[in-house]
Amino acid sequence: MRDPNRLQEMEVFLAVVDEGSFSAAALARQMTPSAVSKMMTRLEQRLGIPLMRRTTRQIRLTDEGMSFARSARGVLAALDQAEREVGRGPVAGIVRIATSAAYANHILAPILPGLLQRHPELEIELVIGDGLVDMGGQPIDLAVRAGPLPNSAMIARSLGTSEVITVRAPDTVEGSVGFAYARRDPIWREASSRVRATDGNTIAALALHGNGSARVGNFVVREELASGRLERVSGGAAREEFHVLYLGKAAALPARVLAVVEHLVREGRVDR
Structure with a gap:
């Protein structure tokens, strides 16, 4: 069985990318900064690669992080489309x-x-x-x-x-x-x-x-x-x-x- 938290991890990861920091992503997602940090650590450990470089001032994506961000956006967009199509019914x-x-x-x-x-x-x-x-x-x-x-x-x-x-x-x-x-x-x-x-x-x-x-x-x-x-x-x-x-x-x-x-x-x- 797939871990149901994987989609949430994608959403939080993209929030970090879009907002530029853990604290801003936490505010946007109504989470605590520590919860965001733990989730990103868990995501990187499962993937076995670093997705971002953290400094005191900013977060920079690695090449792998940029690739994962593109894929994650595609996955979430496909999910949204599937839900819209089911909600409205077929074009028929x-x-x-x-x-x-x-x-x-x-x-x-x-x-x-x-x-x-x-x-x-x-x-x-x-x-x-x-x-x-x-x-x-x-x-x-x-x-x-x-x-x-x-x-x-x-x-x-x-x-x-x-x-x-x-x-x-x-x-x-x-x-x-x-x-x-x-x-x-x-x-x-x-x-x-x-x-x-x-x-x-x-x-x-x-x-x-x-x-x-x-x-x-x-x-x-x-x-x-x-x-x-x-x-x-x-x-x-x-x-x-x-x-x-x-x-x-x-x-x-x-x-x-x-x-x-x-x-x-x-x-x-x-x-x-």
Whole structure:
């Protein structure tokens, strides 16, 4: 049977390394300096090598001590990870994400393969639409939304800021393409459009095919601008924040949901 005090010895040894003295480590660990000293002596005797050189002023690690410190940190980090995974459960099951077609097509679709390869038992279900979703009343785990945040119990993590620009095809009819409903953010308020749609991705497609100029997020038309299929109309640029929203604290999220949140925050920004 392994000695249960070995983990404690590692923790106290690292406290000595981090704090720089037995007395400071004792204070951090709520022990007496003599108890710390005895534990370090016992550790060195069991290993059969000196881990540190003690002087009246400071403690210096030996080469073996530095190597053991690195290994000990790895062992304790692995233990913490194991406990977190057991506490939250496996990254498995369905995560339902409410998001716009623009974000789903241009940001989410390219970054999903990495997430799915890392977690083979994870499933993603997308609920597409530009309108707000009542997360408390529907089986939605996460929502990706642009613009001002509603006052609610939802927690928000930033996905960056998108530039909103006006674009048009080189040969386009007069007039504009816009939303078929009133957007909350005033940056979208403009004169009535001849052609209207309920989502930004369709508006971009309508502009691409010459149905009029349109205000869109830059990330939605980045490739079309680079190829010359769309051109930017001068003036009128604005910025719009994107967030991933969820109910409750991150520490209480199921592992499957937290894994998706962290992936979106890391890889799913709109301002890359």
